[in-house]
Amino acid sequence: MTQSAPSPAICVVLAVFRPVPEHLKAQLMSIAAQSHPPEQVVMVIADRESGPLATTLAQEAGLRFDLVEPTQSLDSVRAFEAGLSRALDVTSEGDLIALSDQDDIWHDTRLARGVAALRDPDVMLAHSDARLVDAQGAQRQPSMFAFEKRHPNPGLRGLLYRNNITGMTATFRRELVALALPFPPQSGVHYYHDLWLGLLAAATGRVALITDPLVDYRQHDANAIGAVDRTGQGGRPARSRLDMQWMRREAAGYGLARYLGRSVQARVAQAVAVGSIPAAQVDMAALRPYLRRRSVGTAHFMDALKYGLRGRFSPARMAVGQGITCVGRQVWALRKAMGEGLYQRLDAFDQRLYSMSPGVEPPHLDLTGQPERDGHMGAPTGAAQDAESFVDERKRPSWTPRLEATAPSINVLVPTLNPTEVFAGIATAIDIGIGLAARGYRVRLIACDLPIASLDASRRFVLGRLSNADADAGAQARLSLGCGVMGDGQGSGVSLPSHSDDLFLVTAWWTAHVARDLIAQYGYCQSRPIYLLQDFEPNFYAWGTEFADAMASYDMDVQPVFNTTYLRDYFAQQGFAFADAAAQPLAFRPSIDIDRYASGLRPKRSGPKRLALYGRPEVARNMFPMAVEALALFVRDLDLTPDDIEIVSMGLPHDPVSLPNQVQVSSLGKLPWDDYPDYLLSVDLGLSLMYSPHPSHPPLEMAASGVRVVTNHFGPKDLSRLSGAITSVAPTPEALAEGLAQAWRAGDVAPADRAIDLGALGLTMEDMMTQLATQLSGQIALATMSDVSSGVETSARPNQKAPA
Numbered sequence: 116m117t118q119s120a121p122s123p124a125i126c127v128v129l130a131v132f133r134p135v136p137e138h139l140k141a142q143l144m145s146i147a148a149q150s151h152p153p154e155q156v157v158m159v160i161a162d163r164e165s166g167p168l169a170t171t172l173a174q175e176a177g178l179r180f181d182l183v184e185p186t187q188s189l190d191s192v193r194a195f196e197a198g199l200s201r202a203l204d205v206t207s208e209g210d211l212i213a214l215s216d217q218d219d220i221w222h223d224t225r226l227a228r229g230v231a232a233l234r235d236p237d238v239m240l241a242h243s244d245a246r247l248v249d250a251q252g253a254q255r256q257p258s259m260f261a262f263e264k265r266h267p268n269p270g271l272r273g274l275l276y277r278n279n280i281t282g283m284t285a286t287f288r289r290e291l292v293a294l295a296l297p298f299p300p301q302s303g304v305h306y307y308h309d310l311w312l313g314l315l316a317a318a319t320g321r322v323a324l325i326t327d328p329l330v331d332y333r334q335h336d337a338n339a340i341g342a343v344d345r346t347g348q349g350g351r352p353a354r355s356r357l358d359m360q361w362m363r364r365e366a367a368g369y370g371l372a373r374y375l376g377r378s379v380q381a382r383v384a385q386a387v388a389v390g391s392i393p394a395a396q397v398d399m400a401a402l403r404p405y406l407r408r409r410s411v412g413t414a415h416f417m418d419a420l421k422y423g424l425r426g427r428f429s430p431a432r433m434a435v436g437q438g439i440t441c442v443g444r445q446v447w448a449l450r451k452a453m454g455e456g457l458y459q460r461l462d463a464f465d466q467r468l469y470s471m472s473p474g475v476e477p478p479h480l481d482l483t484g485q486p487e488r489d490g491h492m493g494a495p496t497g498a499a500q501d502a503e504s505f506v507d508e509r510k511r512p513s514w515t516p517r518l519e520a521t522a523p524s525i526n527v528l529v530p531t532l533n534p535t536e537v538f539a540g541i542a543t544a545i546d547i548g549i550g551l552a553a554r555g556y557r558v559r560l561i562a563c564d565l566p567i568a569s570l571d572a573s574r575r576f577v578l579g580r581l582s583n584a585d586a587d588a589g590a591q592a593r594l595s596l597g598c599g600v601m602g603d604g605q606g607s608g609v610s611l612p613s614h615s616d617d618l619f620l621v622t623a624w625w626t627a628h629v630a631r632d633l634i635a636q637y638g639y640c641q642s643r644p645i646y647l648l649q650d651f652e653p654n655f656y657a658w659g660t661e662f663a664d665a666m667a668s669y670d671m672d673v674q675p676v677f678n679t680t681y682l683r684d685y686f687a688q689q690g691f692a693f694a695d696a697a698a699q700p701l702a703f704r705p706s707i708d709i710d711r712y713a714s715g716l717r718p719k720r721s722g723p724k725r726l727a728l729y730g731r732p733e734v735a736r737n738m739f740p741m742a743v744e745a746l747a748l749f750v751r752d753l754d755l756t757p758d759d760i761e762i763v764s765m766g767l768p769h770d771p772v773s774l775p776n777q778v779q780v781s782s783l784g785k786l787p788w789d790d791y792p793d794y795l796l797s798v799d800l801g802l803s804l805m806y807s808p809h810p811s812h813p814p815l816e817m818a819a820s821g822v823r824v825v826t827n828h829f830g831p832k833d834l835s836r837l838s839g840a841i842t843s844v845a846p847t848p849e850a851l852a853e854g855l856a857q858a859w860r861a862g863d864v865a866p867a868d869r870a871i872d873l874g875a876l877g878l879t880m881e882d883m884m885t886q887l888a889t890q891l892s893g894q895i896a897l898a899t900m901s902d903v904s905s906g907v908e909t910s911a912r913p914n915q916k917a918p919a
Contacts, residue, residue: 229286303534376405412441730764
């Protein structure tokens with residue numbers, strides 16, 4: 116009698132983020148009631164607070180469980196990445212792994228059906244349909260696949276048009292997890308873990324769909340994604356227009372697909388090279404359109420035709436968008452290679468010739484005798500140029516307010532809300548908006564310069580910055596997102612709901628001009644914007660129009676908020692009355708978690724000392740050329756060799772730099788945030804420059820990590836007052852080299868010099884926002900439940916499934 120093979124053990128990975136206790140309990144009970152029960156459940160406490168609740172409920176359900184408690188809050192992708200990493204540690208070869216959300220309800224055969232599908236050795240991942248239910252568990256739709264018109268078998272390339280795998284229905288092999296970790300990096304959340312797992316499964320085997328619903332997928336206001344009605348019966352979304360917004364959205368989608376396609380290729384190739392996957396098991400032919408450098412989109416257009424003929428218009432539209440982006444990529448590259456660049460170089464050569472003899476240029480006519488229109492820098496076109504074309508378009512409002520909102524908001528004007536384009540200054544503005552929302556005000560974040568490429572990605576990014584206290588205060592219900600840049604980029608057809616009592620918070624000099632014009636044109640009652648000042652922006656430009664426009668923004672009637680007292684004092688030194696101490700302007704300190712760096716133990720190292728340079732060649736105020744000149748003097752004067760010193764550059768990637776005595780500066784580029792503190796603990800010396808009154812973060816982070824760091828002073832800025840580990844010198848190569856020599860000869864950094872007190876730089880962000888909110892109490896009304904917006908196009912209310 117033949118014995119059947121033993122059933123594999125299953126590990127369930129579940130992410131917990133601010134759960135509704137009754138929902139989490141129901142889910143854990145449904146996991147415990149499986150006909151094929153799991154061996155254990157890995158629970159990732161992504162909110163850092165729900166560990167005791169999850170422990171109690173798992174014990175009540177009789178589950179064997181393992182808690183993963185990260186040191187910081189995690190979004191959904193990073194939470195499942197952490198859980199899958201732990202699952203690898205607690206499982207063995209041949210085991211299976213399943214994913215679970217915190218608030219669904221599993222049917223009792225959910226795991227057993229997954230195990231059955233995976234008995235086929237070619238199947239790497241099995242997933243199922245789901246039943247959509249409301250917060251109380253009552254059925255809304257019997258089939259998620261039918262409701263969303265999902266393709267049952269899209270294939271490898273089809274997943275990049277539209278993912279049909281929902282993680283909480285998926286069961287897969289342990290070797291798939293080993294292949295998938297670590298997930299490819301991303302800024303914000305642009306792809307989910309289930310898509311990455313599905314792509315690898317389709318490239319190395321098969322993805323199997325179980326057509327029966329095996330999960331009750333709970334839909335409520337805290338869903339991370341939620342189901343989307345694509346039947347046209349529940350409120351069809353507005354048709355896409357072929358405008359700038361559409362182009363950026365399609366380009367972003369194609370960029371993500373190309374990134375993931377190439378990431379799959381790299382990950383699988385690595386696995387084949389080390390022998391963990393047989394080459395015969397791999398089939399990535401479907402990814403070729405993303406792997407070719409000169410793809411013209413033919414495959415995407417053919418896919419669109421096939422989808423269209425089958426009535427699958429959603430993936431057809433996405434395929435068309437990717438095909439158009441492919442064509443646009445080639446046209447753009449050809450124009451750059453053969454158009455502007457070629458003509459400019461020919462013109463430059465000709466100008467040199469004419470400068471030698473006869474000393475002046477001839478008329479520039481084409482072969483027909485007409486003025487050249489091929490891009491010649493000095494050629495007349497014969498057409499008058501509109502005066503408006505000379506005005507910096509950033510200064511002009513790119514949208515039209517509709518004064519129809521039921522209650523006022525604080526409009527935070529930022530250049531962009533796309534996560535990949537958000538730098539520290541914009542992030543600070545977003546955080547202030549969140550803080551004001553937590554303190555009871557309606558807040559609308561408006562992108563003024565660049566269209567929002569993906570509203571979902573931007574919304575997730577913003578909500579991911581909420582602290583637990585912000586969430587508990589109801590900030591997310593008072594936050595909305597607005598895109599003021601669509602159409603032709605000049606505001607054509609773009610309008611945003613507004614109220615005459617709206618207040619503006621401006622964040623860059625041109626947004627101050629935008630607010631001034633809006634107030635003047637539309638009669639807003641609040642005529643004094645809040646001006647978040649994070650640097651002395653005129654110094655970003657040569658003397659000229661931009662310098663003058665930036666200076667003009669400081670002559671407006673504004674309510675200033677300064678990023679550090681150093682910047683406030685510099686403005687005061689320049690004679691700006693609003694920065695005078697008598698005006699009591701608000702100033703806040705950098706949001707640096709000093710303890711994150713100061714609490715780390717420095718390892719004992721042998722070999723050459725390590726010097727870290729904050730290297731950003733493209734950013735003028737970080738003075739990369741001067742830093743290199745100073746390093747060369749330092750190495751030469753102390754006669755250092757590679758046996759004495761290792762120099763690494765952190766910030767932006769660049770080519771290696773050769774210094775005297777065969778010493779090189781190697782570039783690490785941008786270090787992952789999680790790896791950064793540990794790396795600083797291995798650094799002995801630092802060089803971090805900023806030619807600005809605003810203090811950059813790296814010198815403070817380095818000093819707190821026990822690094823002797825050299826930086827430059829500027830006006831009232833002198834970081835050496837904050838820590839004995841910081842040497843602040845004049846911004847000259849000689850002074851910097853001497854500072855490095857002193858740091859080289861100094862001993863270890865004392866613990867007291869690592870415990871940096873930032874109090875001299877201003878209020879904490881929380882205290883500043885509390886004071887600002889109090890000051891605004893007489894200017895703009897607090898929000899009430901009846902006036903909170905829930906519009907789909909501009910609302911930041913999430914459809915967010917834990918963790919947010």
